[in-house]
Amino acid sequence: MTESPQFDPNDLSYETVYARLKGCRIALIGGAGFIGHNLALELARAGAQVLVVDNLMVNNFVDHLYGTQPHKVQSLAYQGFLLDRFTLMRDAGVRLANADARNYMDLANALQEFSPEKLVHLSAISSAVEAARNPGLCFDLQLITLRNLLEWVRANMDIQRQVMFLSSSTVYGDFETPTVDESVRPKPKGIYANAKYMGERLMRTYRHSHGLPITIIRPSALYGERCISRRVSQVFIENALQGKPLLLEGGGDGRLDFTYIEDLVEGMVRALALPEGVSTTLNITFGNARTIAELAAVVQQVVPNVILEDRPRAELKPIRGTLSIERAATAIGFKAKWKLEDGYLRYCQWYADQWERAKKKLG
Numbered sequence: 001m002t003e004s005p006q007f008d009p010n011d012l013s014y015e016t017v018y019a020r021l022k023g024c025r026i027a028l029i030g031g032a033g034f035i036g037h038n039l040a041l042e043l044a045r046a047g048a049q050v051l052v053v054d055n056l057m058v059n060n061f062v063d064h065l066y067g068t069q070p071h072k073v074q075s076l077a078y079q080g081f082l083l084d085r086f087t088l089m090r091d092a093g094v095r096l097a098n099a100d101a102r103n104y105m106d107l108a109n110a111l112q113e114f115s116p117e118k119l120v121h122l123s124a125i126s127s128a129v130e131a132a133r134n135p136g137l138c139f140d141l142q143l144i145t146l147r148n149l150l151e152w153v154r155a156n157m158d159i160q161r162q163v164m165f166l167s168s169s170t171v172y173g174d175f176e177t178p179t180v181d182e183s184v185r186p187k188p189k190g191i192y193a194n195a196k197y198m199g200e201r202l203m204r205t206y207r208h209s210h211g212l213p214i215t216i217i218r219p220s221a222l223y224g225e226r227c228i229s230r231r232v233s234q235v236f237i238e239n240a241l242q243g244k245p246l247l248l249e250g251g252g253d254g255r256l257d258f259t260y261i262e263d264l265v266e267g268m269v270r271a272l273a274l275p276e277g278v279s280t281t282l283n284i285t286f287g288n289a290r291t292i293a294e295l296a297a298v299v300q301q302v303v304p305n306v307i308l309e310d311r312p313r314a315e316l317k318p319i320r321g322t323l324s325i326e327r328a329a330t331a332i333g334f335k336a337k338w339k340l341e342d343g344y345l346r347y348c349q350w351y352a353d354q355w356e357r358a359k360k361k362l363g
Contacts, residue, residue, distance in 0.1 A: 012333025014266070020273040022047035027116035029053050029101050029149055030123030030141070034227040035166065035219075035264065037085040039120065042265045043272075044092040051114045052089065053107065055100040058125060058141070074238065077358040081226040101145035108152050118272055119153065120164040121146050121199070124192075126229040128170060131192035142195040143202070150206050161276050162213045163203070164268065169220035169257065169285065171197045174319040178289075181324035182218070182281045189318055200281070207279055215271050216281040220323055223347050224261030233258065236295060237348045240303040241355045250313035252293030257285040257323050260343035263336040270332035280327075286336040287325040298340060302348040 026043055028036050031052035043050045065079055089096065097110035101123055111119075123145040124138070125131045131138035146165070153160050172180050173187035188197045203214045223233035236246050267284030274280070300306050328334040338346075 012270070014270070014333075017270050017273040018046040021269070023049065024118060025049045025051070025114060025116045026118045026120065026272065027051045027053060027111055027114060028120045028122055029107070029145060030121070032056060032085065032089075032096070033058065033122060033126060034224070034229055035126075035222070035261070036120075036122045037089055037226070038224070038261050038265050039122075039268055040089055040094045041092050042269050044089075044094055046269065049095075049114075050093075051095045051097060051110070051116065053097045053099050053101060053110045054123075055102075056098055057100075071242070072362055073355060073358045074242075076361060077354050078228045080354065080358065081228055085226055101148055102140050104148045104151065107145075107148050111152060111156075115156075115159055117159060118162045118164070119149060119160075120166065120268070120272070121149055122166050124166070124196075127231075128190060128192035131195070132190055135191040138191050138195055142199055146199050146202055150202060150212075153212060154206065154210055157210065157212070160212065162215060162272065162274070163206075164215040164217060164272060165199055165203045166268075167200050167216050167218045167281075168193060168196045169218050169283070169320070169323055170318065171200065171218065172318075172323075175321040177321070179322040179324050180283075182283060182327055213277050214279045215274065217268055217271065218281070218283045218285075218323065219259060219264050220283075220285040220320075221256040221258045222261055222264060223258060223344055225347060225350055227261070232256075232292070233295065233344065233347070234351075236299050237302070237351045238355075240299050240306040241352060243307070245307040245309040246296050246299065247309055247311045248292055248296060249311045249317075251310050252291055252296060252308075254292050254313070254317070254320070255289035255322075256292070256295075256320050257287065257289045258295065258340050258344065259285045259336065260338035260347070262343070263338050266337075267328060267332070267334045270334055271328075274332065280331060282328045282331065282334075283323040283325050284328055284334065285323040285325060286339065287322060288339075289320065289322040290340050294340060295344065298344045299348055301345060302352050 032054035099110040170193035171186040
């Protein structure tokens, strides 16, 4: 087991975080996805030994290579995003185990030799819409994998220091106030949010029953490079580049706490450096909700002739808002850096460049 350096709880600098994680063995379950590969790269930069365990099933390279997407430019761009994920991880020294965490023995075999000190559960269908279409797969990827992970940890408590679970801001359901913090009782809607909340409950049960230190992370409305999960931030820039309209439900007055991937990853890395034995739940977001119309306005800076169309508000979509990040600021020194006008603009410009490259390859 890697020895932890002496920890000053008042020193929350990122340099101290890096020092605490240097040499630490960290396994990311479902770590080849959008969040996971970005987290793996940052942990590798911190000097951690990183193992990604993934069955490469969701958003996989083969589907896009064989052209399941009807739009050829989109398909080629996605192939590039996925290939870049693996190339970047390989070049950073991140290990990859092609294993299915829904199978206990598959997961155990992947973890046993690596003997991780910290584990991060990321396995999920990343889209609530897709989860609703395939609830059985959502349940399997989010909960069966988590059960197997927790059971493996329970059998290997001598080497474990921390298990992190990536939850979601959707567990709050409809926001009853403009801002919610971690003390607000969750009221999830739909299979995706409920599976995330059930995962939180499982984590807390193992903490109370077996003394397992846990960290629960609740992100919100992510965007960033190499995402192919079709979040609204990606759909908007992609539709604009294809000449399709951006649909503004209710005039675009819906609010989301948009968060750049770099901010989320820093928050997760900071949380992985918590003192041994600490358990907590943290909102890791920008901490200021913005409207969909404001998101569209950033797209207009990159694609000036984008078409905007109003649509009636979808009745089943939850009412969202700002997630307080005060607890994260106090506990781990987290402060988001990328406001929408900077982070999303950077992402849109990157996406437009990648789109043009794909077009040129197609001739």
